[in-house]
Amino acid sequence: MNTEKHLNALIASYETVIENVGEDVRREGLVKTPERAAKAMEFLTSGYEQDGPAILRKAMFAEDYKDMVVVKDIELYSLCEHHMLPFFGKAHIAYIPDGHIVGLSKLPRVVDVFARRLQVQERLTHDILECINDTLRPQGVAVVIEAAHMCMMMRGVQKQNSVTTTSGFRGQFEKQETRNEFLKLISSNLS
Template sequence: MDAVIKKFSSQTDKPETHDKGRPSQAEVEAAVRVLLRWTGDNPDREGLLDTPKRVAKAYREMFSGYHMDPAEELGRTFEEVAGYNDLVIVKDIEFHSHCEHHMVPIIGKAHVGYLPDGKVVGLSKIIRVVEIFAHRLQTQEAMTAQIAGVIQDVLKPRGVAVILEAEHMCIAMRGIRKQGSTTLTSTFTGVLKDNPEEQARFINLVRGAK
């Protein structure tokens, strides 16, 4: 998994090309300076001189998912599976995203499974799909549906199951300020959608039940 994350991170270090209509590096840095002044601090003091540049670089990495296509990650499949047609599950995929309402972190784990229909995809590709959607402004509900949707649309398995569990810093850091609370979302597609027994089996496998 470390190799997958390293590959993902390396793509975010590429020089940014200026898309038409997209703010330039200078405009982004100027906006950060405005925010620094708005907080009451002085963007010209020594500790903040390079902060606008650092923030722009960090945002380029944290929101790099907008420039990646999760469907492309699922494009290469394998049919030599010796007749295997049961659940394939990748669990405990750690992710960091950002709430689209307050732009503060969402930190959690994803558990993704699918019932193959004659073909499977490399396990690292499932992780990549989670990472791509996580590197966008999100709600947890939307991210859960997006992961399941693209796997269903591209792989066309018999069914997909996705569970996300995450802590939202918009709850922990502001507003009600309750640390440690976890939000759980799940979605099922295909034959898993209307089969409570299969849903329970997926959950038991994710939770490590014997």
């Protein structure tokens, strides 16, 4: 849990990092940087204190709707656990209800719960998928994430135009016909 003691420990850690890269933490432009960085890190990792299934359960409604529900182009921002550099992109989620629907805003909230942790894109995809599948118990769930990784763009291979795509499918989406319908919907511009 984020407490003043926790925040102060993060601030001290950022002071150490700044000093270890050869900067003067007392320099005017850097005086407040450790505190700002610590508060940013608390926000960027706030998903550890949130419960995805609880978010979904608060907005589950009995409904006899049995067709596909798609929410696409959900912005996501996360930190790569290997370099603690950002990765960002879009999540596309679909589910086929089996007696219950969920408030549409809850799906992007679930994305944020798992994105605001130190992550790899593969686990992020799986975490979102399993949270929805285990909580809603739908006929099927699909999750596709497309993201750019700063660890590949700023350092290492330095490939600015690379995008990583991960996907996961459960239930009815394991059938090629249903999966293809979802993939067609997320790649089309219907507006």
